[in-house]
Amino acid sequence: MQKQRVLLLSEGFGAGHTQAAYALSSSLRKTSPNVQTKVLELGSFLNPRVAPLIITAYKKTVSSQPRLVRMMYRSNYKKSLNRFTTLALHRLFYTHTTQLIRQLHPDVIVCTHPIPSAVISRIKRLGLDVPLCTVITDYDAHGTWISREVNCYLVSTNLVKEKLLDRGVDSSKIRVTGIPVHPNFWERHSKEEIRTQFHLKDMPTVLVMGGGWGFMKDEAVNSLLASYRDKIQIIFCFGSNKKSMQRMEEDERFRHPNIHLFGFTREIDKLMEVSDLLVTKPGGMTCSEGLAKGIPMLFHKPLPGQEEENSQYFASQGWGTPITSLDVITNWVHQLTDNYEEVVRKRQEVLDHIDRYHPMGSARVIIELLEQTKKRMFS
Template sequence: MHKSKKRVLLLSEGFGSGHTQAAYALAVGIRHLNPDVQTKVLELGKFLNPVLGPLIVSAYRKTVTKQPKLVGHLYRSNYKRSLNRFAQLALHRLFYTQTSQVITQLKPDAIVCTHPVPNAVVARLKRLGLNVPLFTLITDYDAHGTWASPEVNKYLVSTPIVKRKLMEHGVPDSRIEVTGIPVHPDFWTSCDKDEIRKQFNLNAMPTVLIMGGGWGLLNDENGLFEYMAGYRDNVQLIFCAGNNEKAKERLENNPLFRHPNIKILGFTREINKLMDVSDLLITKPGGMTCTEGLSKGIPMLFYEPIPGQEEENCEYFVRNGFGELLTDRETIDRWFKLIQEPYAAGEYRRSLLTKRNEQYNPERCSRAVLQLMQ
């Protein structure tokens, strides 16, 4: 008799784009290693409540953009708190019954959560009798108390530091595995540089990729981007504004950025290719983008980390020599000079790739989930 395929349900939430990207990366990674496994990724809020979901997300996005300090304060003041109180309130009636129905319908052999909210919801369903293994993938280089739930069968975390932090929140050592954050298999290999340059109409010269994250938070209050434009005759700049149309227009309308060596892009699914032809990445330190940069061995400069996870992510990558905090023009001068020296830039990149190979294996997370399901 033909055995039916194993099924993995991956649940995320749309706050920032990293959680869902991690879920998709893990889903593709699992299928890449074992095509007999079926995967399904759902963003819980959007799926269960198409009207409220996006409203909550856009309110959160406004807060992050306009009041990052408030986000940091909330993050720190609730650091040790579990999600139970929150779960008993707003989400209670809305999420549990519908999530339960989704699980009954899809009959997964395992559930992976990449965000604390679905994690709390599934944990509660398990307390009420749901019998499906729950794996929790923490998509940052920090572990907030809201992740901790006794019902989680296994935590998949980025580093030994995150493992230690989870243990401080009361999670036993045996339930935590250090796997690294998964990236899409597109980031596991390099593409042909000449083809990529042709595709994006780029020149073969020292190149800097500037990313504002999924929301494209490219406000240039310190004038650092304008300062970078001063290098445009010798350094090519690629700005990725994500879904932020306003930021894209603002850059396009600035005469400083109208130059053959400056490209302004909106949302693209081909960041892996742009990283292949770039010598330096300037980005917000989201857990996912940093891990993608790490997997490509590209040096990173981090700007304006949002207090909370982004600060922790930034600290990890700086401490481990994968990047530096972008604070002033001197940092720009130093790095823009380095990438114009082919030998020095090549050596630096090779050293990062060696370090990456010691610390990170892109298949590890997908392998761990497949093993746990056996």
């Protein structure tokens, strides 16, 4: 039997979009052995010289001019990418997209970033007859995600669904599935084995993450956490930010048996499993992974736009707390050291109430699209 093909397209503007694509790829293959998947960061694949330069410029802008980024996000909040923009993107970076699609011959195309979604939408307007599924990877719905050529939207919450409905998207096109995270995050691992693997102690543990780009440069927060190194265990994950990791390795304050420094790792699920508190940037993927593990979260300086919306949503649900002052850190450390059993109990309560975020929900919707495509071909 010929396998059905799913092409998953993302972009490298933050690690979460591509992580969502790979998470969906894994879930699809687990759900059906008859599905073949291919994940691509479209710009980097088609234009490997120009794309990294654009992404680097974006990173610098986000970190150095957050007010400008916030203004741009808000001013275009309800606007889709216009036809001129999608045409320019297509001509500048994705001139071979149609050829790529013809070569791979996908039965369904899934986009986890608004730019490839806009590009595929334009190609569909020009005659491409392949279902397009767009996965919104945040707890908000910016206008750039929206295009009438999208056949199906997978969204995180009913609130995001309502925002799409308000902008004229037909209800039949929207499925509330939660943001897809890798199936590993829904598994419960042996904490003892994980501690042995990473040389960790059985003691209250704080995991500090800065996202895939390692945006965790708050000297005050890091210094305060380090001051409690005799009472708690601290794990710093730097992602791809090797310079920040090197600086911390050379800092005497962080040279302690209870402080552990990690670069990029594919085993964040295990580190979350053995940690009791997550200090993080509130990216949509990281928040969703933390939710799957039931770990309480403290949100460090959200990036303008979608991270701010993610932070507000998780705070409203009682799953996370913005770090509005250093007292937030201090209070949580005291909870870990003085009231640890209560922290563990509340975490279990979260785990007991997140069943509605089914780990395979997104994959099942895409399987449905594949089945509909197959029926249409043979009808």
